[in-house]
Amino acid sequence: MNIRNLISYLLLIIFLGVVQIFFLKNLALFGVAFAFVYLLGILILPISIRTVPLLLIAFTLGFLLDIFYETIGMHTAAATFLAFARSIWLRSISPTGGYAEMEEPSLAEMGFGSFLSYSFLLIFAYSLVFFTADQWGTGGLWSILNKSFFSTIFTCLLVILVQLLFFKRRRGI
Numbered sequence: 001m002n003i004r005n006l007i008s009y010l011l012l013i014i015f016l017g018v019v020q021i022f023f024l025k026n027l028a029l030f031g032v033a034f035a036f037v038y039l040l041g042i043l044i045l046p047i048s049i050r051t052v053p054l055l056l057i058a059f060t061l062g063f064l065l066d067i068f069y070e071t072i073g074m075h076t077a078a079a080t081f082l083a084f085a086r087s088i089w090l091r092s093i094s095p096t097g098g099y100a101e102m103e104e105p106s107l108a109e110m111g112f113g114s115f116l117s118y119s120f121l122l123i124f125a126y127s128l129v130f131f132t133a134d135q136w137g138t139g140g141l142w143s144i145l146n147k148s149f150f151s152t153i154f155t156c157l158l159v160i161l162v163q164l165l166f167f168k169r170r171r172g173i
Contacts (some may be wrong), residue, residue, distance in 0.1 A: 005046075017061055022071035023070045032147050032156035035101040038065065039126060040159045041085055043119055044106045051087050058083035069132075085125050093118060100145035121160060124152040 014086030027035050042058050057103040070074065090105065094116075107115045127148035135144055 001066065006167065008039075009045060012044075013038075013061060016041045017064060018163065020065060025047060025075070029150070029154060030079060033150040034147070035158055036123070036126065036130075036151065036155045037158045038164060039079070039082065039123060039155065040085065042079065043159070044104050044124065046104050047090060048103070051084070054083045055080055074130055074133040077133055078126045081129045082122055082126040086122055089122055106167060107160060108167060112160075115160075117155065120152060120156055123155050123159075127151045127155075 008133040024035045024037060038061065041061065042054070045054060045057070053130070058079040059076055062076035065071075065079075066073055103109070105115070105118055110118060122155040126143065131144045131147045131151075
């Protein structure tokens with residue numbers, strides 16, 4: 001990864017964080033589906049990035065959102081867990097030849113089905129951690145699973161929509 005790519009990823013993460021803070025903070029569909037579009041910044045970081053820098057990026061992004069959301073570490077814990085699970089999940093779903101030609105796990109590089117199977121489980125794991133921390137002792141398992149499932153669907157739709165609208169496309173997509 002060269003300095004130009006590093007700056008572009010940094011600007012993307014900052015932009016997604018700002019959009020999350022200023023535009024999506026109070027967006028909830030029917031009180032159960034919340035938008036976490038800033039996760040796209042963690043999901044499409046290059047596959048070659050090491051685990052520790054990825055954890056630090058996710059921790060910093062989650063911490064900044066916790067400051068603005070006043071959520072006392074819920075975004076930090078969930079984003080750090082997402083970054084940890086991302087490396088393991090990428091290794092488990094890697095194709096036989098590996099990810100040699102692909103630098104980032106984006107919709108344009110992976111295709112719709114592969115990207116959806118990659119991102120859906122990770123966003124669901126993030127949502128489970130987030131809503132478990134949010135409703136610790138007050139909600140029930142059904143409420144946590146309900147919010148996690150519908151937030152995952154809503155976030156996946158937004159992540160795919162953002163990539164289709166604003167990212168470069170390969171021919172054939």
